[in-house]
Amino acid sequence: MRHTSLDALATFIAVARAGSVTGGSDEIGLTQSTVSAQVQALERELGYPLFERSSRGVSLTHRGRALLARVGGAVDAAAQAAAEATGLATSEHTVFLGGPAELLSLVVLPRFHEWAPREVDIRVEFGQTTGLLAKLESGELDLVVSTTQPRLRGVEFAPVGDEHFVLVVAPELAGQFRTDPDGLPIVAYDEHLPIIRRYWRSVFDRRPAPSRVPVTVPDLRAVADLAAAGVGMTVLPTYLAAPYLATGRLLDPLALEDPPLNTIYLAKRRARAGRAPAVEAVAARLAALLRP
Structure with a gap:
């Protein structure tokens, strides 16, 4: 198992703890198809099934329970260490926001103190909508101010203005x-x-x-x-x-x-309520700012 990636193990752990692919995808902010593919790839690599699948969800096999017991704590510690090494140990208080350079620079950022909670750090990335939404889907961004309606699985959006x-x-x-x-x-x-x-x-x-x-x-x-x-x-x-x-x-x-006119949308990955409070707080304030 020396070649197994930390991401694959983290995905396995999220699904195991949630008891479903849907819950696991919400937990880690990836699409269900991506989560399923990662779990299946891990099973192929290990050579045995980790879950029993049914219409009610998934349950761990005997070997799946053994793997979770063996690597769960270690993966949690490794993820925390990696976050600390990259300066993101408090990532739950850091929100990564993407959007068009002009709209963010001229409309959003000049009113920074109106929508950015004091306890939250904001990291801004400019770019074209297609590329930014791809980064949102992959987890590189938390929120995107989008000039087109997003059509990605695992991404939710709301119109916030014109x-x-x-x-x-x-x-x-x-x-x-x-x-x-x-x-x-x-x-x-x-x-x-x-x-x-x-x-x-x-x-x-x-x-x-x-x-x-x-x-x-x-x-x-x-x-x-x-x-x-x-x-x-x-x-x-x-x-x-x-x-x-x-x-x-x-x-x-x-x-x-x-x-x-063109409708402006605010997009974020689907997640359980309360899972990412900083993202939810910024999203709510940005929506209020952009709505007429």
């Missing part, structure tokens, strides 16, 4: 937009133009026409600056566009009364 979008151009390009909107270059956040395409479908009921995209940059703050410099038109969330519009650095040539 972001509205506005099409903007530099003042010197406003006249050209009115006469030939499809002829203007586009400044994009992503090569696939997800924000632009969503806006075009909502407002014009079609895809954007093929246009030159002189630059893509995965930060909407840089996109706003490039648009203000006259590089091309773009679409921005109103919280980011507002200061540019107020100072005249950017113009909204459409001035829609009912601009397109």
Whole structure:
């Protein structure tokens, strides 16, 4: 058993103590399919079954009980030692939060003291939604402010607000937009133009026409600056566009009364109530902050 991983043993112990794969997955924050696969891989490695399975759950075999008695305390001690070695011995008081750099930097983090409990340490990671949700599913993150609806097993979410979008151009390009909107270059956040395409479908009921995209940059703050410099038109969330519009650095040539919107979600792994009190506290306060 010298090659058996600590993670596999920890998964086995969680299922054994919970009495079910569902309970074990809630305990350690992994999906049921991942937990089942880890237990089955451990059984194959050991060469004998650890659980008897039934419609009511799982129960330990004789050899499973022996293994739990032998390694349970040692694995608990090893996990604690590993946490201390990486400075995370108080990880129950540390919450790992992910989200878009712009939304977190401009909306969430400036109001840090309104939603971050004093006794909780916050570790923030910026990134695109798909990658952040993958890290949430794997346990690398505890909470994700998501700009798309999560569709991952073992992850729960709640809508917490909406972001509205506005099409903007530099003042010197406003006249050209009115006469030939499809002829203007586009400044994009992503090569696939997800924000632009969503806006075009909502407002014009079609895809954007093929246009030159002189630059893509995965930060909407840089996109706003490039648009203000006259590089091309773009679409921005109103919280980011507002200061540019107020100072005249950017113009909204459409001035829609009912601009397109996108729902913001707060996502976390499913867990039993009270299992992660720090995560639950931060999630509740963030939800209150983001709701209109």
